[in-house]
Amino acid sequence: MNQAPRTKQEWLKEHYEKILLLVALLALLISGVWLAARIQDCKEDAYHAMARISWRGNRIPLSDTLEFDTVLSEARANAVAPLRVADHSMVSEVRVACVKCGYPIGYNATNCPFCLSEQPPIIDIKSLDTDGDGIPDSVELELGLDPQNPADAHEDLDGDGFTNLEEFLAGTDPRDPQSMPDPVVKLRVARIRPIPFVLRYVGTQHLPDGSLRFLLNLQSLERSYFAKLGDVVLGYKVEQHDPAGRQGETLTMVRQADKRPVVLVKGRPVTQQELAIMFVSLLDKRPLPVQRLNDVFNYRGTEYKIVDIRPDSVVIQGVKSGTNVTISQISTEERAALTPPAGAAAPATPAPTDSPW
Helix, strand or coil, X not given: CCCXXXXXXXXXXXXXXXXXXXXXXXXXXXXXXXXXXXXXXXXHHXXXXXXXXXXXXXXXXXXXXXXXXXXXXXXXXXXXXXXXXHHCCCCCCCEEECCCCCCEEECCCCECCCCCCECCCCCCHHHCCCCCCCCCHHHHHHHCCCCCCHHHHHCCCCCCCCCHHHHHHHCCCCCCCCCCCCHHHHEEEEEEEEEECCEEEEEEEECCCCCEEEEEEECCCCCEEEECCCCEECXXXXXXXEEEECCEEEEEXXXXXXCCEEEEECCXXXXXXXXXXXXXXXXXXXXCXXXXXXXXXXXXXXXXXXXXXXXXXXXXXXXXXXXXXXXXXXXXXXXXHHCCCCCCCCCCCCCCCCCCC
């Protein structure tokens, strides 16, 4: 069956939708091209409007804005960053009033920039000691003590016999009875008294065999001794005889305990005096035997040597450790605590005859 050819109207009627779509696409394309051209024209107009003119009337080309953009980005980042007080960008430094002129100055200033007066030193809060008892306030608060009460430094938190101050100075724990300082911190000087030399060189005897014998008297004249070179009298060895010394005829005697020499001038009393030291233990509440310079004594299992005697203290040295320790004089309060009250019963072990009490 043959199909009759279609007319033009029929073809348009069949494809009119496609034709309309094609026309719309062409219109859109033409609009895009026109818009792009228009944008380029606007850019050129803006460039000429923003261009800088030199004094000669020539346009100066715009610079690359990359560097400006970088600086702008950093500024924005810093604007939203957290404020650091150390930079003092928004907060001023701490200031105090000058002690002389009263003007505000920096907290750490050593001299006022206005009147040039020297400022007092800055006190470290960690070492601040309000009550002056030797223990810083921060340590007292940690131990539960009162920074306003100087008496608590002499108390004993753990009951081990050592005060809170003694434990703090020794670096031990005042709250632990098993942690305690060296017992030597409880040693005190009860008394220092001079002891005159007991012997006096009186004369010299020439014996038939050519040897010499020396006459020595006690200062009290209660007894006389005859000795030759090498003899020991009352702990002193007759070491040397000089018949023509600068001060006259002399006799040198050496104490055997510490090899200390004493020069005796014939017919003259010895004015040189020794110092006797009486120590007392605050732990045992008993005095120690009398000691002299260079003597070695034992205290609670440790040997100490007396190396120096001062008007208000004595320096001792550990024989093994070689460490020097200064022993201070006993205070009035400590002496009162050791002195038995009037009418109290006598102790079972009597005190030595040279007791400091």
